[in-house]
Amino acid sequence: MHDPIAAGRRSALRAAAVQAVVALLVALLFLAQGPQAALAAGIGGGALALGNALAAGVSLGGIVQARVAFARLLLGALLKWTIAIVVLVIALGVWRLPPLPMVVGLAAATLAYLLALNVRQTVKRTQT
Template identity: 40%
Template sequence: MLNSVDAGRRLMLRAAVYPLAAVAITSLGLLMVGPRYAAGLALTGFATVLGGWVAARTALGGGIQAAGIAMVRLILAMVLKWVLVFVALALGFGLWRLPPLALLAGIAIGLIFQVLALARR
């Protein structure tokens, strides 16, 4: 086995903390443009981070299982992640009428920093 369970958990934590910090800092910086822009970025950015964390917990939380069950857990994890993101988008667009650019930027920042955190050695 190349990776221990502990290494996977550390990677999961890093993949949640880095994007969380990036979204928080960018959202604070966007307060200069306006509070609605900052709220839009924070909403979808935090939804992306939360979705990634939920996906990681779902995918890695079951212990050792058969290949079919492991694949189902991975697919369920991705579905849960994107459901959270789409619910945040629907709330931002429909209910609160937040700026679309800020909503989409939050998703982009969350995903970019998640990938960068996972790619870092």
Template identity: 55%
Template structure:
């Protein structure tokens, strides 16, 4: 018997693990530029990873429901994810004055890791 909710949770966990690994690799690459750049890459990728986890909780947290409700949860999770990422980027750049290129490199690496994790079949 197929359980699409459990399969969705497994896919989300795998994608989040890939995002965490990609974030650490980018942060290690920016270690040569100094601690602020490393921290910025960790913050950029880390916030995308955390937001993806929260998005999965919202999208997959309600169990089996009608299509309209499931779609609304999916949209709410995605909106929450990108709102959180946007707010974190603004705070990291404006308030903490972290370098922008490593921050965005972390965001891009974590986002691409999500795409890669979801496109590779097991």
């Protein structure tokens, strides 16, 4: 039996894993500037990867009514950005990490997530 919800959840979790790997690579690149810059870049990308993974789990929970599905989608998006913003505020305010590497990690993770979702679907369409 074909379950598009489960396939979407797997695709979103796979993209979040790609996002975490890219965050790690960006952190390794910033290691040349020092451990604080590397930590900031890793936290920036990792916060969004964690948020996207949790949002995928909440949003794509199964086949439900349209109102429930829309509420889950909104809750997933709210959860993702709440986690990302709270982690970034703690990293900037409490730990005093540099902001530029954090923003670079966040941007690289966002681009990686979008590319991972789109490349996966493009490959599937050309194979069928």
